[in-house]
Amino acid sequence: MIKRLCLIGVGLIGGSLALSLRQKGRVEEVVGVDPDLANLQTAQQLGIIDRGHTSIQAGVENADWVVIATPVGVMPGIFSVLKPLWRDEVVYTDTGSTKSDVVEAVKQIFGEVPGNFVPGHPIAGAECSGARAANAELFVNRRVILSPLRSTHPEFLDRVEMLWKSTGAKVSLMDHQHHDEVLAATSHLPHVLAFVLTEMLGRKDEQQEIFQFAAGGFRDFTRIASSDPRMWLDICLANRREILPLIEQYREALGETAEIIANGEAGKLLALFTEAQAARQRFLDQLEK
Amino acid sequence: MIKRLCLIGVGLIGGSLALSLRQKGRVEEVVGVDPDLANLQTAQQLGIIDRGHTSIQAGVENADWVVIATPVGVMPGIFSVLKPLWRDEVVYTDTGSTKSDVVEAVKQIFGEVPGNFVPGHPIAGAECSGARAANAELFVNRRVILSPLRSTHPEFLDRVEMLWKSTGAKVSLMDHQHHDEVLAATSHLPHVLAFVLTEMLGRKDEQQEIFQFAAGGFRDFTRIASSDPRMWLDICLANRREILPLIEQYREALGETAEIIANGEAGKLLALFTEAQAARQRFLDQLEK
Numbered sequence: 020m021i022k023r024l025c026l027i028g029v030g031l032i033g034g035s036l037a038l039s040l041r042q043k044g045r046v047e048e049v050v051g052v053d054p055d056l057a058n059l060q061t062a063q064q065l066g067i068i069d070r071g072h073t074s075i076q077a078g079v080e081n082a083d084w085v086v087i088a089t090p091v092g093v094m095p096g097i098f099s100v101l102k103p104l105w106r107d108e109v110v111y112t113d114t115g116s117t118k119s120d121v122v123e124a125v126k127q128i129f130g131e132v133p134g135n136f137v138p139g140h141p142i143a144g145a146e147c148s149g150a151r152a153a154n155a156e157l158f159v160n161r162r163v164i165l166s167p168l169r170s171t172h173p174e175f176l177d178r179v180e181m182l183w184k185s186t187g188a189k190v191s192l193m194d195h196q197h198h199d200e201v202l203a204a205t206s207h208l209p210h211v212l213a214f215v216l217t218e219m220l221g222r223k224d225e226q227q228e229i230f231q232f233a234a235g236g237f238r239d240f241t242r243i244a245s246s247d248p249r250m251w252l253d254i255c256l257a258n259r260r261e262i263l264p265l266i267e268q269y270r271e272a273l274g275e276t277a278e279i280i281a282n283g284e285a286g287k288l289l290a291l292f293t294e295a296q297a298a299r300q301r302f303l304d305q306l307e308k
Numbered sequence: 309m310i311k312r313l314c315l316i317g318v319g320l321i322g323g324s325l326a327l328s329l330r331q332k333g334r335v336e337e338v339v340g341v342d343p344d345l346a347n348l349q350t351a352q353q354l355g356i357i358d359r360g361h362t363s364i365q366a367g368v369e370n371a372d373w374v375v376i377a378t379p380v381g382v383m384p385g386i387f388s389v390l391k392p393l394w395r396d397e398v399v400y401t402d403t404g405s406t407k408s409d410v411v412e413a414v415k416q417i418f419g420e421v422p423g424n425f426v427p428g429h430p431i432a433g434a435e436c437s438g439a440r441a442a443n444a445e446l447f448v449n450r451r452v453i454l455s456p457l458r459s460t461h462p463e464f465l466d467r468v469e470m471l472w473k474s475t476g477a478k479v480s481l482m483d484h485q486h487h488d489e490v491l492a493a494t495s496h497l498p499h500v501l502a503f504v505l506t507e508m509l510g511r512k513d514e515q516q517e518i519f520q521f522a523a524g525g526f527r528d529f530t531r532i533a534s535s536d537p538r539m540w541l542d543i544c545l546a547n548r549r550e551i552l553p554l555i556e557q558y559r560e561a562l563g564e565t566a567e568i569i570a571n572g573e574a575g576k577l578l579a580l581f582t583e584a585q586a587a588r589q590r591f592l593d594q595l596e597k
Contacts (some may be wrong), residue, residue: 263569273500
């Protein structure tokens with residue numbers, strides 16, 4: 020049982036975690052920290068937090084758990100503020116979409132990564148953001164990746180793992196480099212592709228109104244382009260080492276496909292589309308497991 | 309009231325049209341033509357067609373309407389078979405995803421496009437295909453584009469327009485070149501992007517199982533990669549003149565974005581993502597209208 024959870028960043032992810040823990044009776048008190056006062060008020064009205072602060076110092080006071088659920092770009096600043104307030108008995112974890120940059124920032128600030136900080140990432144985004152989008156069921160059957168280091172204390176890892184399992188999530192352990200490599204492929208690259216397409220077609224639409232003839236396929240394909248731009252800015256910059264080679268690989272694959280189309284090589288094109296369809300079926304089969 | 313509708317190609321689109329017309333009592337008899345006997349049997353069992361033929365000659369006998377709802381790649385062959393059977397009082401229309409190639413094929417075969425053929429395209433795909441996927445509500449509130457030519461007889465255009473309106477669709481008129489330009493942007497390009505991504509990540513998944521960490525965003529982004537490969541092969545080859553420049557433009561935009569990420573130009577990247585998010589909102593607002 021958590022006595023006082025300090026939630027730094029009261030958005031979709033943090034808010035949903037708080038709601039789930041409350042619903043399961045696993046937390047006595049939730050204190051929110053957020054720079055946006057209106058968002059804190061909303062979170063309080065929605066029963067996500069008991070009270071809110073705009074200051075981290077006030078928020079972490081006497082907390083036995085601290086969950087950092089902000090965009091990754093602001094995390095280095097948060098850890099710098101946390102350093103003088105750090106207590107060895109407190110469980111610290113984060114929900115950042117990238118892991119190597121968070122680990123790197125903590126290393127730089129603390130010298131080495133404290134044993135009571137467990138890097139984590141619930142893979143459960145949505146195109147909505149803010150406390151208002153939070154829901155207690157967000158993590159049911161979703162994956163959560165924890166990226167412990169050699170210095171991570173097993174007892175703290177266990178506690179964070181149990182926390183996420185209590186929300187209905189399936190927990191996997193993965194080192195932070197591998198996490199960033201996998202997520203670059205399955206999440207970061209698709210988001211970049213969707214943003215670039217939607218921006219490009221948005222310019223076309225201003226000239227000749229093409230969107231009115233776009234249908235359900237387009238709606239689903241571009242859904243992730245409605246994601247929070249600030250959060251995705253942070254992710255792209257934080258994980259550029261993994262994302263950039265994938266973009267290049269994708270541009271090459273796309274160029275090869277264009278050549279196949281230009282040459283009218285029906286057999287090759289059919290093989291590619293058929294392979295894609297089969298790959299997606301493999302993905303769907305896994306999703307249902 | 310249609311006395312005998314001959315449906316050449318009994319798949320998702322043709323089957324849904326037949327079901328809708330039957331439900332509204334606008335057709336007395338539907339005769340299906342399909343090379344796939346099992347599919348014809350399914351269609352008959354589902355009440356989509358009254359009887360089926362694998363031969364076009366037998367299928368069009370005494371029909372007063374002929375709807376061609378096959379992949380566009382086989383349409384030239386179908387029009388060649390139809391030519392000696394053509395009757396001036398019959399309404400002919402198609403549902404092909406591209407229009408210039410269909411018009412071009414008909415021109416080549418007939419010398420000029422007959423006044424009783426109305427090129428059409430219901431923008432209502434789905435990733436499922438075949439008669440089994442058909443449903444009477446598929447066209448409700450969906451767009452149907454008709455691309456009449458100068459030679460098209462207004463009376464036949466009116467009748468095809470009324471037919472589609474009776475299914476609940478919103479009908480727009482657009483010349484065939486413009487149709488292909490618009491659809492290349494809103495549909496063909498996104499499909500190519502999804503196929504290429506899914507195939508590329510499918511190869512990665514075989515090496516290191518990344519799909520198990522992909523979530524809802526990936527599922528929606530790649531949904532269109534589950535579309536019928538044969539149909540999309542035809543579309544890509546038929547409309548390559550419009551698709552190829554768009555692929556090139558997209559590759560350039562993606563390359564510029566990669567450079568912005570590589571240079572860490574946060575302001576530019578945030579502007580791009582914000583613009584994309586706003587463009588998608590404009591699209592959603594139109595979809596609801």
